Amino acid sequence: MNFDPSHSKRSFSSVGTRPIRPDGVDKVTGRARYGADFNMPGQLVGRILRSPHAHANIRKIDTSKAAQLPGVKAVLTAADLPDLTDGDAAMYDILDNCMARKKALYDGHAVAAVAAIDARTAKQALKLIEVEYELLPHVTDVDQAFAPDAPLINDTIFTTGVDPKPDRPSNVLMRSQFGHGDVDAGMASADFVVERTFKTEQTHQGYIEPHACVASVSSDGTADLWVCTQGHFVYRQHCAQLLGMDASKLRVTSSEIGGGFGGKTHVWAEPVALALSRKVGRPVKLVMTRDEVFRASGPTSATSIDVKIGALKDGTIIAADATLRYSCGPYAGAWAEIGAMTAFACYKLENVRTVGYEVLVNRPKTAAYRAPSAPMAAFAVESAIDELAKKVGMNPIDFRIRNAAQEGTKASYGPVYGPIGIGPTLEAVKNHPHMKAPLGKNQGRGMACGFWFNFGGQTCTDLNIGKDGTVSLAVGTVDVGGSRASLSLVAAEELGIDYSQVRTVIADTSSLGYNDMTDGSRGTFSSSMATISAARNAIKILRERAAQMWDIPVEDVTWEKGHAVAKGETHGNLPKLSLKEIAAASGTTGGPIAGHSEIVADGAGVSFATHICDIEVDPETGATKVLRYTVVQDAGKAVHPTYVEGQYQGGAAQGIGWALNEEYIYGKDGRLQNAGFLDYRIPVCSDLPMIDTQILEIPNPNHPYGVRGVGETSIVPPLAAVANAVSNAVGVRMLHIPMSPPRILAALDA
Amino acid sequence: MVEVTLWGSLAAAAEGNSKIEIEAKNIRELFERLSERFPRLEPLMARGIAVAINGTIYRDTWSKELPTGAEIYLLPRLAGG
Numbered sequence: 001m002n003f004d005p006s007h008s009k010r011s012f013s014s015v016g017t018r019p020i021r022p023d024g025v026d027k028v029t030g031r032a033r034y035g036a037d038f039n040m041p042g043q044l045v046g047r048i049l050r051s052p053h054a055h056a057n058i059r060k061i062d063t064s065k066a067a068q069l070p071g072v073k074a075v076l077t078a079a080d081l082p083d084l085t086d087g088d089a090a091m092y093d094i095l096d097n098c099m100a101r102k103k104a105l106y107d108g109h110a111v112a113a114v115a116a117i118d119a120r121t122a123k124q125a126l127k128l129i130e131v132e133y134e135l136l137p138h139v140t141d142v143d144q145a146f147a148p149d150a151p152l153i154n155d156t157i158f159t160t161g162v163d164p165k166p167d168r169p170s171n172v173l174m175r176s177q178f179g180h181g182d183v184d185a186g187m188a189s190a191d192f193v194v195e196r197t198f199k200t201e202q203t204h205q206g207y208i209e210p211h212a213c214v215a216s217v218s219s220d221g222t223a224d225l226w227v228c229t230q231g232h233f234v235y236r237q238h239c240a241q242l243l244g245m246d247a248s249k250l251r252v253t254s255s256e257i258g259g260g261f262g263g264k265t266h267v268w269a270e271p272v273a274l275a276l277s278r279k280v281g282r283p284v285k286l287v288m289t290r291d292e293v294f295r296a297s298g299p300t301s302a303t304s305i306d307v308k309i310g311a312l313k314d315g316t317i318i319a320a321d322a323t324l325r326y327s328c329g330p331y332a333g334a335w336a337e338i339g340a341m342t343a344f345a346c347y348k349l350e351n352v353r354t355v356g357y358e359v360l361v362n363r364p365k366t367a368a369y370r371a372p373s374a375p376m377a378a379f380a381v382e383s384a385i386d387e388l389a390k391k392v393g394m395n396p397i398d399f400r401i402r403n404a405a406q407e408g409t410k411a412s413y414g415p416v417y418g419p420i421g422i423g424p425t426l427e428a429v430k431n432h433p434h435m436k437a438p439l440g441k442n443q444g445r446g447m448a449c450g451f452w453f454n455f456g457g458q459t460c461t462d463l464n465i466g467k468d469g470t471v472s473l474a475v476g477t478v479d480v481g482g483s484r485a486s487l488s489l490v491a492a493e494e495l496g497i498d499y500s501q502v503r504t505v506i507a508d509t510s511s512l513g514y515n516d517m518t519d520g521s522r523g524t525f526s527s528s529m530a531t532i533s534a535a536r537n538a539i540k541i542l543r544e545r546a547a548q549m550w551d552i553p554v555e556d557v558t559w560e561k562g563h564a565v566a567k568g569e570t571h572g573n574l575p576k577l578s579l580k581e582i583a584a585a586s587g588t589t590g591g592p593i594a595g596h597s598e599i600v601a602d603g604a605g606v607s608f609a610t611h612i613c614d615i616e617v618d619p620e621t622g623a624t625k626v627l628r629y630t631v632v633q634d635a636g637k638a639v640h641p642t643y644v645e646g647q648y649q650g651g652a653a654q655g656i657g658w659a660l661n662e663e664y665i666y667g668k669d670g671r672l673q674n675a676g677f678l679d680y681r682i683p684v685c686s687d688l689p690m691i692d693t694q695i696l697e698i699p700n701p702n703h704p705y706g707v708r709g710v711g712e713t714s715i716v717p718p719l720a721a722v723a724n725a726v727s728n729a730v731g732v733r734m735l736h737i738p739m740s741p742p743r744i745l746a747a748l749d750a
Numbered sequence: 751m752v753e754v755t756l757w758g759s760l761a762a763a764a765e766g767n768s769k770i771e772i773e774a775k776n777i778r779e780l781f782e783r784l785s786e787r788f789p790r791l792e793p794l795m796a797r798g799i800a801v802a803i804n805g806t807i808y809r810d811t812w813s814k815e816l817p818t819g820a821e822i823y824l825l826p827r828l829a830g831g
Contacts, residue, residue, distance in 0.1 A: 334797075334828075415802035
């Protein structure tokens with residue numbers, strides 16, 4: 001779609017304002033309906049039996065006793081979910097992850113399910129299912145799984161991306177490589193070199209709302225699914241394919257979402273709920289417990305990363321090299337590949353090389369987590385950059401400014417950048433009062449940069465003008481962070497009406513064309529492009545209707561600030577017609593007025609952020625306290641600045657938790673030891689300072705308003721910013737995240 | 751005729767060529783010609799490829815024209831959160 005790129009000079013009336021969020025009242029009063037809030041008459045309770053073993057052959061499942069328990073209406077195993085994936089390996093992995101077929105591949109892997117009249121009966125039934133396992137050697141650590149003698153998780157895996165093809169299987173699924181120049185020669189010419197190995201532990205997105213759905217399959221083969229998800233169209237597609245249904249027969253309605261961050265881009269229990277409902281002929285509600293969310297949804301990768309960076313005496317980085325090993329769980333993924341692409345994206349480098357390895361482990365299937373894979377790579381690179389700046393004798397911010405990518409720089413992952421904001425974020429941080437504030441004893445300050453691509457994708461939108469002149473906007477991108485408010489602002493901006501006259505809703509899958517899910521920071525970016533297009537289509541009709549009402553040629557009608565205006569000598573004196581007046585007459589001028597748009601919203605603008613963190617460390621206990629935190633990020637154009645600031649703060653809060661406390665802890669038996677919020681500690685309000693934000697606006701030339709995505713970049717720098725702060729506070733380079741008190745004490749004692 | 755740059759892993763599957771000159775007027779034709787010329791690219795292409803044209807990444811607009819002299823770079827199609 002082509003737009004006038006003169007956005008950078010345009011002034012806005014609605015976009016950029018801060019109206020009260022439309023979902024706020026419902027959310028604080030409890031009226032909002034999340035996944036688990038939906039119920040149907042006659043519904044049953046679904047529960048899933050999960051493997052207690054990290055790796056085991058499933059020799060036999062006997063469900064007879066469970067099936068005979070009074071109140072149990074259906075029992076389901078993999079035998080009830082035949083393989084309909086037709087050679088699609090990715091879909092087969094999803095099928096196998098939803099219900100193990102031959103092997104249990106991690107602690108928590110689903111092996112059977114029941115539907116019963118109540119939760120107590122369902123739970124009792126699970127205990128009556130007898131599963132005969134043959135235990136197999138397991139491996140949960142990414143470095144151990146990478147080793148040649150590691151227990152083999154899938155003997156059909158031969159590493160791809162290497163030549164020649166290996167002659168024996170391994171847990172290394174794929175090798176990927178990016179870069180340009182001559183890294184070895186560059187490194188040889190360096191005056192200073194830093195070489196380190198970093199580790200990060202596996203974390204969960206930590207959304208407060210668990211996965212929840214209600215599935216109802218009718219005897220005529222049509223079905224409904226109410227679910228919390230980031231992408232109800234994708235869920236429809238996956239569920240329909242796995243169950244052999246026509247997609248059009250399955251209507252999926254998304255609920256309010258209590259956090260997703262990438263974890264609700266995959267189906268987990270939804271196909272099982274549909275299969276149970278189909279088997280028993282009644283609605284089935286399936287809500288994961290917190291234990292199940294940790295053990296059996298999709299956390300991020302654990303990583304192990306080698307970084308080597310060389311610089312000249314004048315502070316120029318002359319070569320950069322990284323090898324990244326990312327865990328995928330037991331199924332295919334491309335997480336190290338993303339880490340390899342983002343690792344050095346902030347910098348202008350003549351010689352750069354990154355190599356990524358995808359590693360299978362006996363842990364849950366890795367899923368996306370907010371700028372997936374980038375935070376871990378940034379932790380390793382930004383830590384090494386800080387250390388290198390000290391070796392060169394420059395302060396870390398001037399060192400980064402000297403080497404920052406700019407428009408025209410060849411990115412470390414390949415293409416040449418257009419207008420970008422890394423330089424401006426660094427300059428803003430350099431001039432920020434935070435950087436000049438004094439520090440006390442045992443306190444340290446760290447800073448770090450971060451990058452994320454941002455995506456567009458398939459998007460479909462309907463804009464309907466009511467007879468009273470108010471506007472209903474139906475979009476298909478789930479609102480995970482305030483997009484309904486942003487899109488109402490965009491519609492109001494285009495139509496020239498007040499924000500209060502627009503209501504945006506998320507349409508179900510039977511009411512709108514296909515939409516990709518809300519991921520890749522694409523919700524507001526892509527749906528705003530579609531909304532602008534739909535609004536402009538509606539304006540075309542409004543002009544036609546006005547021309548009809550005036551009986552003049554449509555070419556003589558323009559649209560200005562919510563009104564049709566007649567132009568020309570013969571009818572220039574006609575009083576202008578408001579949108580409301582044209583809408584009121586629509587019944588006799590051709591019927592309803594609407595604008596529709598279906599687009600592929602390519603052209604997303606990359607975004608950069610720089611963060612500052614002050615921290616205090618208790619050297620006796622290793623306990624940490626974040627004292628002050630500042631986020632500076634390029635938004636392109638902030639449609640609703642309050643939501644943008646919220647995204648900046650949310651990403652920083654999650655990143656601080658990841659940096660300091662959060663980790664999956666596995667025992668020697670391969671079982672997860674801390675599947676609950678008491679033992680897996682996410683930050684609460686009292687752990688955090690007020691997070692300051694500064695929005696920069698370097699317009700994306702491919703969006704009519706200059707919008708870039710804002711949802712993900714904010715989680716990329718915190719791991720490194722916090723690590724640099726802790727390292728500066730204790731005088732020891734921190735190499736392992738999370739920097740929990742025992743790990744800090746161990747670093748101090750080393 | 752346009753010059754296309756392949757990322758490291760893709761180049762390995764294209765007989766080691768990191769830069770390829772190819773006759774293609776849009777992304778669809780580019781993918782077709784690449785598959786014909788380098789069959790080993792097909793599994794990687796099936797996994798998903800994005801095309802950066804003068805720095806702007808296109809994932810789905812296969813009708814996008816490839817201007818002569820433009821910087822064209824093939825990238826993996828990525829997931830977001």
